[in-house]
Amino acid sequence: MSLLTRLATRQLWSQLRTTEWRALLLASWIAIALTTLLAVLGDRLERGLLRESAALLGADLVLSSSRPIAPERLDGLPLDGIRQTRVIQFPSMVGRGDDLMLVSVRALQAPYPLRGELVTEPPGTGIPAPGDVWVEPRVMTQLQLQPGDQLEFGYQPLSVSRELLGSPDRGTGFRSFSPHILVNAADLEASGVLAPGSRANYRILLAGPAEAITALNRALQPTLADYERIHALSKDQPLTGNALGNALSYLKLSALIALLLSALTIVLALRRFSLGQHTRSALLLNLGLRPGQLIRVYLYQLLLAWLLTASAGVLTGYVLEWSVYRWLADLLPQALPTAHWLRWLSGPALGLALLVLLGLPPILQLARIPVAHLLRGDAPPRDRTALLMQGLSLLLLAATLLAFLQAPLPALGLLLFLLLGGALFGWLAQAGLQACARPLARRLLLGRLLLMRLRQQRQWHRLQAAVVVMLLTLLSVVWVSRADLIEQWQAQFPDDTPNYFLINIQPWQKDGVDRFFAERELDTELYPMIRGRLTALNGDPIKPQLSAEQQDHNTLRRELNLSWRVERPTHNPLVAGQWWQPGDAGAISIEREMAEELGLALGDRLGFDIGGVRVEGEIRNIREVVWTSFRPNFYIIFNPEALQNAPATWITSFHLEPEQRGISRELLQQFPSLTLIDIDQVLDQLAGWLQRLGDSSALILALSLGCGVMLLGVTLLQALEQRRFESALLQTLGVTADQARQLDLLEFLLIGLVCGLLASLSAEGVLAMLHQWLLQIPPRLHTELWLALPLLAALIFVLIGWLIRRPLRLDQCYRLLRAG
């Protein structure tokens, strides 16, 4: 080992005794662990869901439609060398005994899939034979199925022949996360579960040589109807567009905070570290080390620190990744492939960037320490270049972080929020501290000293308060919302809020269904539902009459569900106009938000394309609709006379008490083709997702809190000399050691309480906004926060203060003062 590396190694170990060096190592360790976690998990998700999209799609090209696809749909298109198969996917309730479960059904024809493979237990090839069903583990568990059991599927009981462990072609959106079952398409008809107008997705999967697929894709594009879409490998939705992608971004944003805090901790630890190295550097230079060699010693030391923290960080990242993956595993559609080995280097790479970028400027400055410092204690000249370099390094680091998070805009937004919020709360906390201390100054012996201390430490208090308040805010928001957001949202509904939707009621079943509910004294109302597209306004095509933003409105991009009614739905109050009288043909009612956003008013005439037939109506009134009422709701309702003859299916919703669950079973037995959606199950799935996401991000935020505590420690270190000197002075002037300790305690207690109160205030603010805007329910006060946060914050401050600043003995005081 060369002299320089030996010196560096010795320095590294001996400086482990100093708090700043320990903080630096810890911060770098956490940053590397978190980066590893996110890089590896992110890569696995991406590879699982995006890169291996051929297997994910189950084909090279998929034509997807919300209506049945005619057998001759592909006639006349270039199909040479192309294999194809058809799939129908729809939601349905399946059952065993009294238990019902909402699943996503895929009805298959051989060959299937065209790309990728079905993974089953017991293993095998092909698709379910007629009469068989393959079900996912979640279905097996919930319905307590064993292989060979019967699963009720409409009129047709199916035999569970295999467990489905992995499959491509899960479809898109939320349906891809529902538990799946696979059946043979030949069983569909006998089961009677699929009827015209069912909410099904029809797909043709296509696979073949790349050129043939490209040619087919090109030929297919111009023939696409409104209700058809093409999914191709090249333009598969980006990961950020789906639920998992959003989850990952959310986790990455949580991690941004920890990474920023780590970076700040490293900057401050390095500042303190380099201040402590002046004498040592001067001595080494005096003993003959050249400045270049000195820089190398410190660089080696940083590199060694990096090696240490990178190894520990990757290991920790591995454990974290394993735990988060476990957490999410049963929600994931299939087992994820392993990450590319390079991803394991992301954390160490970021750690190296952090240490070297932030560490180089202070190290360069150490090499310029005058040796005369040893004789006269000269401070090194204040170096503008070093400051500039550190500024540039921070910018570069911020850019690296943003690039790494792959979500520059949200990250930038969060960054601004943290900076502005931090500045505001830092200032508020400092003002609050002064306000609290002033009355104390008159009453307490130590009060005046406390006031002086607060003035003297105000810049550090601001930084400490900013960090603690923002961290506690985020942590408590995630903690509170993870547990009770959905619960609160559900709790706002009256007990009789519908918990089942029934759709796909065919006209010829309507009377039977009405009778079914009447016999069981269930209060339901059936609404006709007709699909149509809004195309015209006042006789002319609508789009050219609207702004670009309006043209992109949700109601113009897809077919709308329309209805007709004699009476106004009782849960839709009118906000303008009058409900119509019988005979008032051509009158329509519009939902308030749609009218406002598209700039539509009473008297406007709207034209619709309903199955190729043009229907027009005049807006007579505007309705308020609460979309979350779990009742059938429509943007547009017609006077019956205009639509009565259009092809419709019927829809309703109803409420069943837990002991009435048998009714849903009876209903499906009598009418197997109806689609029954159990809202509680859907919400449970959603709640499960949010809960786990909340847990994962709470884990990351807890690590951030760890970073914050370290940062706090490092900021206390910055002014440690000043505090020690002041304390020594006070003690030699007659203050007892106990009083000096009490002064510290009082300061930390006060700042902790003020920070905790501010954090409660801001957490309530954020939660209130979430309630108001996201859930649209009245905000409530979280008294537990007002108690817990001040206590927690005070505890943190007092503990760190106690750890860092041990009391001075009188002889130490004297020596300290003599040394100046």
Next chain:
Amino acid sequence: MSHLNREKPLIEAQDVAKSFNTQAGRVDLFRDLTLHILPGESLAIIGRSGAGKSTLLSLLAGLDTPSAGHVLFDGQPLDQLDDAARAALRLEQISFIFQSFHLLPELDALDNVRLPLEIQGRTDADRKARHWLEQVGLGARLDHYPAQLSGGEQQRVAIARAFATEPRVLFADEPTGNLDDDTGQQIIEQLFRLNRDTGATLVLITHDTELAARCQRRLHLQNGRLEEVHS
């Protein structure tokens, strides 16, 4: 004195001035200061606190540059040397002993003494370091770390480190300032003995008149002027 003057001085200060800019304006610490130090002689610079003794020492050692005038080492003007050349000069020909010892805490006594020898690239670093620690009476405490040594012992390690590189000049800045009288006395004895044995030039800063009296020459720095003190 006159016979000494005919010898070629090792260190020479010619009309040296040092001034600082402070908030109150420009302060002249000293001006037109002239001094010759001959090879092998021992010289004490005395004066009250703040007189500029340490500044003068750092000018003579090439650690600082004068506001006016020149400092010559072995006939070579120090202000004409660049940083690297001055560092090389320190490495090869100059050593320091400080009031607060300045040992590296993570190195044991042997390694502390070995360090400058290793920086010089000497292959006999270990042997030499042991030799010099024995010379200062610490042969039995080679593997002790500074924290395990008393103040006097730490200063002895620093003395061994200073002599180990066989410097031509040894600058000592209040070497007994942090030690009690008895220990200080022992340290002084050791310092002068080694100085005598090696023939090195010793430049000492102190306000201890007893210590100063042991030097061949004493200079009093007062009001920016340097005056020879005759016993």
